[in-house]
Amino acid sequence: MANKKIICLFDVDGTLTTPRQVVKPDMEKFLLQTVRKEFDIALVGGSDLVKILEQMGGSDVVNNFKYVFAENGLIAYRDGKQIATETILDALGEDQLQELLNFCLRYIADLKIPVKRGTFIEFRSGLINVSPIGRNCSRDERNAFNEYDKENLIRPKFVQALKKEFAHLPLTFSIGGQISIDIFPNGWDKTYCLKYIEGYEEIHFFGDKTEAGGNDHEIYESDLTIGHRVTSPEDTIRQVKMLMALVKEKQSKGQLPVPMQCL
């Protein structure tokens, strides 16, 4: 018996796919043929919609999942239809936005690091992604920067400078991935998408970056979700199977669903 009062909300990168890779057929089959029979399913990713669709196997994704949230929910789809968009430009306005961009460009211009490439700032609808090395570095250069950053604290120092300069703006500065810093309005983390999810008794969230400072942390800790910390796509499948077994067991005993935590 399907239990549509439960929705499973999945992070994408590292949770349904290995980092930066495309979803594997066994995961896709598991989600669409097994999980979807029992629960509604939804996606929330920090990337833009194009990247999420690429990673998850194309534009059918918005129809196959009850909700698809790109950029943490600033771009929101329900039942295949776009229901919302929100932009950092609307939130900040051109003047404040330029103050921020100009500061970042000057800071990077004055920075001496082993390697610099191109695309130091990527302007997305919901956030500004700033990279001291530049986003179009090679994979080797990316790894080398990440190591250099661990020893020389290039990004933590950059974040400190940003926090000092823009203390008057309600902005979050978050070190993300290997080479960049994300800047976005306070509250525009993954919890943002929860305002669109209605009518469920339980929202089970599955994510891989649930520790403090990770991009799944706030939604994992949120009172509105039951959080599941996963280590890989294989672990996600294992934990969802555990959840399905627990729910079945409760139903067979005639118990109402109660919040539960899988480890």
Ligand SMILES: [Mg+2]
């Ligand atoms: Mg992730």
